[in-house]
Each structure stands twice: as C-alpha cells, then as structure tokens.
Amino acid sequence: xxxxxxxxxxxxxxxxxxxxxxxxxxxxxxxxxxxxxxxxxxxxxxxxxxxxxxxxxxxxxxxxxxxxxxxxxxxxxxxxxxxxxxxxxxxxxxxxxxxxxxxxxxxxxxxxxxxxxxxxxxxxxxxxxxxxxxxxxxxxxxxxxxxxxxxxxxxxxxxxxxxxxxxxxxxxxxxxxxxxxxxxxxxxxxxxxxxxxxxxxxxxxxxxxxxxxxxxxxxxxxxxxxxxxxxxxxxxxxxxxxxxxxxxxxxxxxxxxxxxxxxxxxxxxxxxxxxxxx
Amino acid sequence: xxxxxxxxxxxxxxxxxxxxxxxxxxxxxxxxxxxxxxxxxxxxxxxxxxxxxxxxxxxxxxxxxxxxxxxxxxxxxxxxxxxxxxxxxxxxxxxxxxxxxxxxxxxxxxxxxxxxxxxxxxxxxxxxxxxxxxxxxxxxxxxxxxxxxxxxxxxxxxxxxxxxxxxxxxxxxxxxxxxxxxxxxxxxxxxxxxxxxxxxxxxxxxxxxxxxxxxxxxxxxxxxxxxxxxxxxxxxxxxxxxxxxxxxxxxxxxxxxxxxxxxxxxxxxxxxxxxxxx
Numbered sequence: 001x002x003x004x005x006x007x008x009x010x011x012x013x014x015x016x017x018x019x020x021x022x023x024x025x026x027x028x029x030x031x032x033x034x035x036x037x038x039x040x041x042x043x044x045x046x047x048x049x050x051x052x053x054x055x056x057x058x059x060x061x062x063x064x065x066x067x068x069x070x071x072x073x074x075x076x077x078x079x080x081x082x083x084x085x086x087x088x089x090x091x092x093x094x095x096x097x098x099x100x101x102x103x104x105x106x107x108x109x110x111x112x113x114x115x116x117x118x119x120x121x122x123x124x125x126x127x128x129x130x131x132x133x134x135x136x137x138x139x140x141x142x143x144x145x146x147x148x149x150x151x152x153x154x155x156x157x158x159x160x161x162x163x164x165x166x167x168x169x170x171x172x173x174x175x176x177x178x179x180x181x182x183x184x185x186x187x188x189x190x191x192x193x194x195x196x197x198x199x200x201x202x203x204x205x206x207x208x209x210x211x212x213x214x215x216x217x218x219x220x221x222x223x224x225x226x227x228x229x230x231x232x233x234x235x236x237x238x239x240x241x242x243x244x245x246x247x248x249x250x251x252x253x254x255x256x257x258x259x260x261x262x263x264x265x266x267x268x269x270x271x272x273x274x275x276x277x278x
Numbered sequence: 279x280x281x282x283x284x285x286x287x288x289x290x291x292x293x294x295x296x297x298x299x300x301x302x303x304x305x306x307x308x309x310x311x312x313x314x315x316x317x318x319x320x321x322x323x324x325x326x327x328x329x330x331x332x333x334x335x336x337x338x339x340x341x342x343x344x345x346x347x348x349x350x351x352x353x354x355x356x357x358x359x360x361x362x363x364x365x366x367x368x369x370x371x372x373x374x375x376x377x378x379x380x381x382x383x384x385x386x387x388x389x390x391x392x393x394x395x396x397x398x399x400x401x402x403x404x405x406x407x408x409x410x411x412x413x414x415x416x417x418x419x420x421x422x423x424x425x426x427x428x429x430x431x432x433x434x435x436x437x438x439x440x441x442x443x444x445x446x447x448x449x450x451x452x453x454x455x456x457x458x459x460x461x462x463x464x465x466x467x468x469x470x471x472x473x474x475x476x477x478x479x480x481x482x483x484x485x486x487x488x489x490x491x492x493x494x495x496x497x498x499x500x501x502x503x504x505x506x507x508x509x510x511x512x513x514x515x516x517x518x519x520x521x522x523x524x525x526x527x528x529x530x531x532x533x534x535x536x537x538x539x540x541x542x543x544x545x546x547x548x549x550x551x552x553x554x555x556x
Contacts, residue, residue: 047336048326053439055529058325158436161331169454172447251333276554 011236014039014245015224016075018066021049022258023157023194024081027104029263030221031079035228037235039243041073045275047249050157051084052126052193059128063089067097068278073245076233079224080104083125083192083216087132100227105129107223108190108216109138115212116188119146122181122211124203125192127152135192149184153177153193160195170202178206190214246270289514292317292523293502294353296344299327300536301435301472302359305382307541308499309357313506315513317521319351323553325527328435329362330404330471337406341367345375346556351523354511357502358382361403361470361494365410378505383407385501386468386494387416393490394466397424400459400489402481403470405430413470427462431455431471438473448480456484468492524548 017028021044028042043066045051051059063085070078078101080086086103094101112121112135123135129152136148156177159170181189189211191197197215204213228234245268248255252270259270295306299322306320321344323329329337341363348356356379358364364381372379390399390413401413407430414426434455437448459467467489469475475493482491506512523546526533530548537548 047332053532054325055531058528154440155433155436158433162432169447169450172450176447250336253333254331 007232008236010076011233012039012240013074013076014041016041016043016067016070016073016078017081018043018045018063018070018078018085019082019194020044020051020085021046022255022262025259025262026194026197026215027079027081027217027220030217031224032263032265034221035225035235037239038228039235039240041070041075041245042247043069043275044246044248044255046255047275050126051082052128052157053154054084054128056088056128056132059085059088060092062275063093064096065275065278067093069247069273069275072278075099077101077224077228077231079220081194081217081220083194084128087129087134100231100233102220102223102227104194104216104220105134105192106138107219108192108214109135110142111216111219112188112190112214113139113142113146115214116146118185118187119143120184120186120188121146121148122184122186122189123148123150123192124153124156124177124181124189124196125150126157127154129192135190149181149186151177151181153196156193156199157195160198165198166202170199171206174199174202174206178203182207186211188212188214190216192216244268247273249273249275285510286514288354289511290317290518291352291354292319294319294321294345294348294351294356295359296321296323296341296348296356296363297360297472298323298329298363300324300533300540303537303540304472304475304493305357305359305495305498308495309502310541310543312499313503313513315517316506317513317518319348319353319523320525321347321553322524322526322533324529324533325553328404329360330406330435331432332406334366334406334410337363337366338370340553341371342374343553343556345371347525347551347553350556353377355379355502355506355509357498359472359495359498361472362406365407365412378509378511380498380501380505382472382494382498383412383470384416385497386470386492387413388420389494389497390466390468390492391417391420391424393492394424396463396465397421398462398464398466399424399426400462400464400467401426401428401470402431402434402455402459402467402474403428404435405432407470413468427459427464429455429459431474434471434477435473438476443476444480448477449484452477452480452484456481460485464489466490466492468494470494522546525551527551527553
C-alpha cells in the first residue's frame with residue numbers, strides 16, 4: 001500500500017492490532033465500543049500460538065515480523081493486544097517505529113494503581129507475563145510502596161479454548177491458582193491475559209465482591225482513543241468498505257468461529273498469511 | 279556435514295527424531311531402551327508448540343522444515359515422534375525422501391489391532407490426530423470389521439505440562455473425556471499423543487483393568503529396530519562422543535528440565551536453532 005502522504009490520509013488509515021491468536025479480539029471488542037469509527041486490521045498468530053510459555057527473544061522476533069506485516073497494511077498506529085508480547089516486546093519494538101504503539105500492560109497497571117484502596121494488587125497472567133514482572137514495575141513507578149503479587153495460570157487459556165467457562169473443573173483450577181492471592185488480602189486483581197475476561201465470572205466468584213477485577217482491554221481502548229486525539233490521527237471521513245480486516249497465520253476456520261463468538265457483530269472475512277516471511 | 283558415501287558410514291549416522299516439543303522424548307526413551315547403541319539427533323519445535331490444534335497444511339510445512347534441518351545433521355533415518363505430525367505429514371514427506379521415515383501412528387494402530395479381543399478399539403489424541411482419522415484407517419486396513427472410536431483430549435497436554443499427573447482435577451477431566459469410550463465397551467485404548475503415557479495411571483484407573491492401554495512409543499522403537507536391520511543400517515562401531523544431540527527452536531532452559539525428568543540418564547546439551555530458516 002502506498003504510504004499516506006498527508007494528515008487526512010493518515011487519519012483514514014486503520015489501527016493495527018495483534019495477538020498470539022484469538023484472545024486479542026477481546027481488545028478489539030473494546031476498541032469497537034469506545035471508538036466505533038476506527039478501521040482495524042487484526043493479526044492473530046494462530047500458527048505459533050500460544051506465546052505465554054515461550055521465551056522473550058522468540059516473542060520479540062515474532063512481534064517484529066507481525067509489525068512488518070501490519071506496516072504493509074498502512075496502519076497509523078499499533079496496539080499489542082497480548083499481555084505476553086506487551087510485556088516482552090513493546091519497549092524493544094517501540095524504538096524501531098515511527099508510528100505510535102501501545103500495549104495492554106501499562107493501561108492495566110495504571111488503572112489498578114488508581115482503583116486500589118489498600119495498595120495490594122494481584123496480577124494473573126501467562127508464565128511470560130508474570131515472569132517479566134512488568135505489571136509490578138509499572139505499578140511501582142506510580143506508587144513504589146504498593147504490594148504487587150503475581151501468579152501465572154497456565155491452564156486458563158486451554159480451559160477458555162475448551163469453552164469450559166462456568167464449569168466445576170475451571171472453578172477448582174481457579175481456586176487453586178487464586179488461593180495465595182485470596183489469602184494475601186489484595187483488593188484489586190488485574191486480568192493480565194486477553195483470554196481471562198472470558199473467565200471473569202468464575203474468578204469474581206472466587207475472589208469475592210470486595211476485590212475489583214481490572215480488564216486492561218477497556219483501559220487500552222481508552223488510552224488508544226486519547227492517543228489518536230493527541231496525535232491528530234482520529235478517523236475522519238466516510239465509513240470505508242473494508243473497515244475490519246482479519247489475518248491469521250494458520251487456517252482461518254477455527255479463528256472465524258471464535259471471532260463470531262467474541263465479536264457477535266462481525267462477519268468480516270479472515271485471510272491466512274505466511275508470517276515467517278515478514 | 280559431508281554426505282556418507284559408504285554403508286559403514288551410513289550405519290554410524292544418527293537417527294533423526296522430531297516432535298512439536300518435549301512429548302517425543304517418551305519415544306526417545308523407548309529407542310534408548312530398545313536399541314541403546316543408536317546415536318540420536320532430536321529436534322523439538324518449542325517455538326511453535328503445540329501442533330495438536332493447528333491445521334494439516336501448517337503441520338506439513340513445519341515437518342518439511344524440520345526434515346531439512348535433520349538432513350543437515352546427516353541422519354540415516356527419521357522418526358516422527360509426534361502423533362499429529364505423523365497423522366498429517368508422514369505420507370506427504372515420505373514421497374520426498376530417499377531415507378527411511380516412520381511415524382508413531384502405524385505402529386500403535388498395528389499393535390492395537392493385534393491385542394484387542396472384542397474388536398472394539400478406542401483412540402485418544404489431539405484434535406488434529408483424531409480429526410485425521412488415520413488410526414481408524416490403518417486399523418481398518420488390517421481388520422475392516424473392527425470398531426474404532428476416537429476422542430480428542432485438548433486439556434491433557436497442558437495438564438501434563440503443569441505436571442498435575444495424579445491429581446483430582448486431571449481425574450475429573452479424564453473421566454469426562456473418557457466417559458463415552460468407557461460406555462462403548464472398548465477393550466483396547468491407544469494413547470495417541472506422546473504426552474499421554476505420562477497420564478497412564480490416571481487413564482488406566484478410569485478405564486479399568488480390562489482395557490489394555492497401548493503406548494505407540496514402545497512399538498515405534500521396535501519397528502525402528504527391525505527397519506534398521508532390514509535396511510542394513512543398524513549401528514556398528516565404537517560409541518561416538520556426541521551420541522545424543524538435542525535441538526529446539528525456542529530457549530532450551532525449560533526443555534532441558536523436562537528432558538531431565540523424562541530421560542533421567544541424559545545430560546546432553548540442548549542447542550537452539552532458527553527452524554523457520556530451513
């Protein structure tokens with residue numbers, strides 16, 4: 001796609017959003033709600049999913065390839081809609097880019113630091129996200145005295161993908177993972193993986209009403225909105241024909257089913273690309 | 279590595295074994311037991327694991343890349359130690375090769391057809407393996423009248439990787455997955471994923487003593503042994519210095535821990551390579 005040469009052209013360019021697979025669609029859903037006029041190009045790395053158990057260097061390499069692909073789609077800004085990739089790759093790839101890029105970790109950390117009353121915050125996420133300690137770092141930048149307790153929950157993603165959302169097995173697994181966080185007296189819990197909002201009711205039941213659950217997807221969409229306004233990039237003009245475009249690295253069939261479940265209004269076609277060629 | 283030009287050189291070449299990750303080490307363990315003199319080069323695709331939920335075309339592409347890598351290591355024969363890759367890719371890649379290659383599905387299917395008394399066989403595996411229906415096809419080649427019932431068990435691999443092997447959660451998940459197979463009156467059950475032998479006791483407890491559990495890893499090692507003998511490729515000579523070599527596509531740290539758990543005698547170094555460059 002030819003590079004946009006003026007601000008009006010830039011404004012009409014789409015937002016690029018990427019994730020290891022389908023989880024990032026929960027972020028897309030929030031962007032669609034908060035800034036419904038913005039066109040979106042989504043990439044889900046379904047041929048290499050999951051990211052949560054892989055190493056930092058591999059996730060940085062994958063993120064660079066995806067960003068190179070999104071640039072070919074002429075995006076005006078990028079959202080890393082994956083906690084693991086935000087935690088491992090955002091700081092690295094931002095240095096290499098001349099368009100704005102945000103992740104989901106900072107917005108989630110900021111709102112948690114704002115809503116906690118007792119300064120005790122829990123974070124659940126993949127091994128990679130928890131191991132990176134990025135949520136803790138950002139919260140400590142804001143309030144160094146706050147306590148942050150992280151716990152990885154490796155079975156949550158497969159349980160969501162099995163669609164066992166309100167299920168005795170999922171409840172038992174969640175009770176076990178959340179035990180220590182329950183005992184620690186946190187009053188705020190960050191759902192630090194894009195799949196986890198789908199387990200909100202199970203997690204909420206276990207943690208009880210006094211614990212506020214933070215979904216970074218919502219805050220990320222708000223941060224994107226204010227970023228676009230600040231950079232004079234908010235969409236202006238008529239609604240484009242191909243407003244939402246979806247790309248994946250594996251066969252699109254399963255992705256499309258999941259997309260219809262998470263984004264009930266979307267009937268956009270999904271195309272498969274060879275991401276390791278970027 | 280220079281190509282081996284004579285039969286004695288070929289005999290001293292290693293066996294190439296590959297899997298999506300660590301599961302194939304259960305096959306390596308059996309090869310080490312059955313033919314301890316054979317050198318082995320193992321590749322685990324830890325940067326793209328798991329294979330079980332990905333499409334046929336992607337698995338074929340990944341298998342071709344891995345075979346190209348194994349050829350650079352001068353292997354004399356290849357074992358696909360992954361049920362999903364055996365089911366989806368073996369027939370495709372065999373046509374392209376001038377060295378012997380075997381998978382784990384055919385040996386497992388053959389032994390199940392031999393041990394069943396009532397002609398009712400169950401197969402558990404990944405979505406890909408069950409969807410391919412390859413176990414059913416091979417059993418029907420041998421005995422068309424046999425009944426074969428397949429069931430995918432997507433949570434078994436994550437449960438093994440969480441090391442919840444004998445655990446109430448795993449028992450509950452297994453009971454649910456195996457319910458239909460229990461009711462169907464099968465007398466033989468194929469553990470059609472290289473992770474599942476690690477759940478043998480849980481699965482055995484649920485299925486009961488009258489159901490024979492078949493681990494294709496054992497039969498694959500025997501088939502490899504007789505193939506090497508038939509092709510005059512069995513190892514001869516002194517034990518090489520680097521008898522066992524391990525390669526992975528992601529950071530080796532986690533793989534090495536798992537390898538030490540599955541192969542207690544191995545202290546071989548594991549190297550990381552960029553598999554998408556092959």
